[in-house]
Each structure stands twice: as structure tokens, then as C-alpha cells.
Amino acid sequence: xxxxFFGLRQPPFSIAPDxxxxxxxxxxxxxxxxxxxGLDGGGGFVLLTGEIGxxxxxxxxxxxEQIPASCNVAYIFNPRLTVTELLQSVCDxxxxxxPPGTQTVKGFVDLLNGFLLAQHAAGRNNVxxxxxxxxxxxxxxxxxRLLTNLETHERKLLQVVLIGQPELRGxxxxxxxxxLAQRVIARFHLGxxxxxxxxxxxxHRLKVAGLTGALPFDESALRLIYRLTRGVPRRINLLxxxxxxxxxxSGQALITPDIVERAAAxxxxxQPTQTRRKRKRQHDSLGLGLV
Numbered sequence: 001x002x003x004x005f006f007g008l009r010q011p012p013f014s015i016a017p018d019x020x021x022x023x024x025x026x027x028x029x030x031x032x033x034x035x036x037x038g039l040d041g042g043g044g045f046v047l048l049t050g051e052i053g054x055x056x057x058x059x060x061x062x063x064x065e066q067i068p069a070s071c072n073v074a075y076i077f078n079p080r081l082t083v084t085e086l087l088q089s090v091c092d093x094x095x096x097x098x099p100p101g102t103q104t105v106k107g108f109v110d111l112l113n114g115f116l117l118a119q120h121a122a123g124r125n126n127v128x129x130x131x132x133x134x135x136x137x138x139x140x141x142x143x144x145r146l147l148t149n150l151e152t153h154e155r156k157l158l159q160v161v162l163i164g165q166p167e168l169r170g171x172x173x174x175x176x177x178x179x180l181a182q183r184v185i186a187r188f189h190l191g192x193x194x195x196x197x198x199x200x201x202x203x204h205r206l207k208v209a210g211l212t213g214a215l216p217f218d219e220s221a222l223r224l225i226y227r228l229t230r231g232v233p234r235r236i237n238l239l240x241x242x243x244x245x246x247x248x249x250s251g252q253a254l255i256t257p258d259i260v261e262r263a264a265a266x267x268x269x270x271q272p273t274q275t276r277r278k279r280k281r282q283h284d285s286l287g288l289g290l291v
Contacts, residue, residue, distance in 0.1 A: 006244060008209040012240075025201070043155045050165070134167040
């Protein structure tokens, strides 16, 4: 709707992951480096955590693209599963034929162990990636640990990557999961963007969307966007998208702090910022003086 008004080919701030808009900050590159290090670390667990919308999926997509062809990958996005359901999902993701009637934990574990040994003999590695891993139950995590018990003299035969929200770190700190925590060979917490990176992120997405002229956000608007979003990319997308829509609706080609504040009130149910409250108090005082 608003894209042509700002000289854009398409809306630049969709929250859907689009590889064309990939922006790798220093933090994202460091997180990716930890995942790749873990892949070569001889098995065990690799842990990536971050706030909602911090870019964990972006890092995971880059990681998947860099996994060598000699590595089998199983990716599980919805881990709210029982132990048996999880094992069956892992078999499905590895395209492992499951004989009819296989329903027990032991049956699935035996299949996976045979598969992992055969793949190791063929010179192939295996990685299991579990997204939203903060939703895993303790018994499922323990079963994952048991799956990593299979090893040769050089390495474990299954690499497990756990990606989740910060609660995942607390989950792994529980006493009953101490043995699993000791097998984490690499861990990284993905923080939010800095103020400078937030502005770079906004410019990057606008340019990918076709912007050739001046940035449609003034500097004070950029600073306010960072303050309201705390540098979280998904929140930046939501706020910038609504601010551009607001600018289009009011015929303003330059997004100001006032437009950003109105947009934030819509998408975040935000209270007026301190600056706006101060202006309101001044206006009210003037009104009382006139009375």
C-alpha cells in the first residue's frame, strides 16, 4: 500500500523471514560462528538462546546453508512432544524407514542407533536441530542425552543443536539435567542490536526494498525507534511498518518522532513517551493559564 509513496518496490518490514533481507550484525555472526564450531566439535550439544524476535531463526537459516553436504540434518520446530513422539519425529526427519508396529522407545532408539552407525561407516555426520527448545520437557531432554551416548573413539555420532528463548538456560541448569549441561560444548546468547546496528538494519531493509533516495526516517525518529524496540529486530519491523503506513496515511514522506509514537501506541499499546507527556503537560498548563 505505502511502498510506492516512499519510492519502494515492496514493503520492507515484513516479519516473515525473507533471505533477501538478511542482515547479519556482529552478534549474529558470532552466534553463527558458535554453531559452526559446535558442528566440528565432535558431537554433544550446542546451545543458542535469545529473546523473542532477536534473530535466532535468521542465524539458524544461515547455519543450515553452511552445513556440508556430507552431513544429515534433522530439524524439529515443534518440540511439545512425548519421548516416543520426538523419537518418531527424528526418524522421520532423517528419512529413516520405521517398520510397522514400532511403538516403543527402545524400538525407535535401536533404529536410530543402527542408522547413526551406518552413516558413520559411510563417512557422514548427523545433526539434530531443535527450535523452540525451551518447550522440551525434562524427560525428553534426558532421552536426547542418551541418544548422544553412541560414540566412537574420535567423536559422538549425533550432534544436537538446541535453539530457544532464555528460559532454556534455566531449564538446563536444573539439577536433574546436570549430565546434559556438562555435554554442552558451545553456547551463545543472542542479544539485541545496538543503537547503531538498529539504524543500519533499517537502512539495509529499505535499500533491499528499492530505496534509492534519502532515508524516510529522521535521526530523532531512528533514536526513538531504538528506544521503543530495545533493538529487537522483530519489534523494529513491526514499528517501522506501522510508522510508514502512518506517514503514508497523513501524506508525510519523512517519518518523525510523533509518527513513531502514534505507531508504537498501536502496535505495542505503548504509553506516551516522556517527551510527549512533557508537551502534553505544557499544553495543559497553557490551557489553565488562559482560563
